Amino acid sequence: MGPQIRGQQQGSNKAVLPRVPSPNDHMEEADYVIVGGGTAALVVACRLSENPETRIVVLERGEDTSSDARVQDPLVYESLMGSEMDWNLKGAPQAGLNGREFNQAAGKALGGSSVINGCIFLPPAAAAFNAWESLGNPGWNWETLAPCFQRAYTLHPRTGGPQSNTAGPIQVSYPVPTERADTTLLDAWKQAFEEHGYGYADELVSEGATIGTRPYTATIDPVSGHRSSAANGYGAIIASRANVRIVTGASVTRILFDSSAPHCHGSRGPDRSPGDRPIQTHQRGDHGCGRV
Numbered sequence: 001m002g003p004q005i006r007g008q009q010q011g012s013n014k015a016v017l018p019r020v021p022s023p024n025d026h027m028e029e030a031d032y033v034i035v036g037g038g039t040a041a042l043v044v045a046c047r048l049s050e051n052p053e054t055r056i057v058v059l060e061r062g063e064d065t066s067s068d069a070r071v072q073d074p075l076v077y078e079s080l081m082g083s084e085m086d087w088n089l090k091g092a093p094q095a096g097l098n099g100r101e102f103n104q105a106a107g108k109a110l111g112g113s114s115v116i117n118g119c120i121f122l123p124p125a126a127a128a129f130n131a132w133e134s135l136g137n138p139g140w141n142w143e144t145l146a147p148c149f150q151r152a153y154t155l156h157p158r159t160g161g162p163q164s165n166t167a168g169p170i171q172v173s174y175p176v177p178t179e180r181a182d183t184t185l186l187d188a189w190k191q192a193f194e195e196h197g198y199g200y201a202d203e204l205v206s207e208g209a210t211i212g213t214r215p216y217t218a219t220i221d222p223v224s225g226h227r228s229s230a231a232n233g234y235g236a237i238i239a240s241r242a243n244v245r246i247v248t249g250a251s252v253t254r255i256l257f258d259s260s261a262p263h264c265h266g267s268r269g270p271d272r273s274p275g276d277r278p279i280q281t282h283q284r285g286d287h288g289c290g291r292v
């Protein structure tokens, strides 16, 4: 089957892409072709498409599964591993583990692994960002990158009141553990850290000490109770832009480089069926790429 080409979307709990054709479905040329419509790819597509003059094509192997109940309900995420939304990768046999092979889940859907993951929102440490700079990357530090991180999410407070970070499309909340009535294990965990000098800190993002216990936050929309993913966050934004075309069911097998110029020529599907065709890139000619 050739790629399914769709265009625009509405509503965070509905499908991101509509079932009807849109005017940008026939965009055969682009300034940027992004290979894989996963977590990082949709962020990049969102940023690039802020300029309405820039034409972007996103090619994703999986489908738009945003309206699938298994994706929406964070509690059943384990059922997605091994499903059609998982690449079902397997690691090499490990000699040190008696030759066992381990499954390595990876999302195969619009939104990539963010539609099958465990929704745990674990903010990065400032020290981790600063380490990039110390490895010889000037400007790649907490001070310059923290604003980018903060643009990604909206943090919903535990007990009403104003939202503390409202810039981004990823909804972050403090889910109530179902075992709340019995916090014996959580209390013991906290106490163990405290006894070793690593106390509980209430702030989610810490620029200082990062070892210790923190509140549990998750990429779950507290209003709907649904997963907040790159698909229904960033994908929803870009699918409504006329300068972006999202193609699902598109398996990219090759990136053709023109030896006479430093840019890529196109991406195409696994066979030469009518639905599979190259996408020409112009001007910048850059290709992004998913994790897999």
Ligand SMILES: Cc1cc2nc3c(=O)[nH]c(=O)nc-3n(C[C@H](O)[C@H](O)[C@H](O)COP(=O)(O)OP(=O)(O)OC[C@H]3O[C@@H](n4cnc5c(N)ncnc54)[C@H](O)[C@@H]3O)c2cc1C
Binding pocket: 035, 036, 037, 038, 039, 040, 041, 059, 060, 061, 062, 081, 105, 106, 107, 108, 109, 110, 111, 112, 113, 114, 116, 117, 118, 119, 120, 121, 122, 250, 251, 252, 253, 289, 290, 291, 292
């Ligand atoms: C089961 C699981 C649980 C996780 N739990 C958490 C968690 O609780 N908290 C957390 O922070 N992180 C978690 N992660 C990790 C996190 O989700 C990933 O690190 C992140 O989503 C990776 O983003 P990415 O853009 O690098 O790749 P992905 O989001 O995986 O995107 C890659 C995309 O490329 C597409 N693709 C690949 N090859 C091709 C091709 N040839 N043609 C077209 N498309 C292609 C894929 O289908 C996919 O959509 C989890 C991951 C998994 C798998």
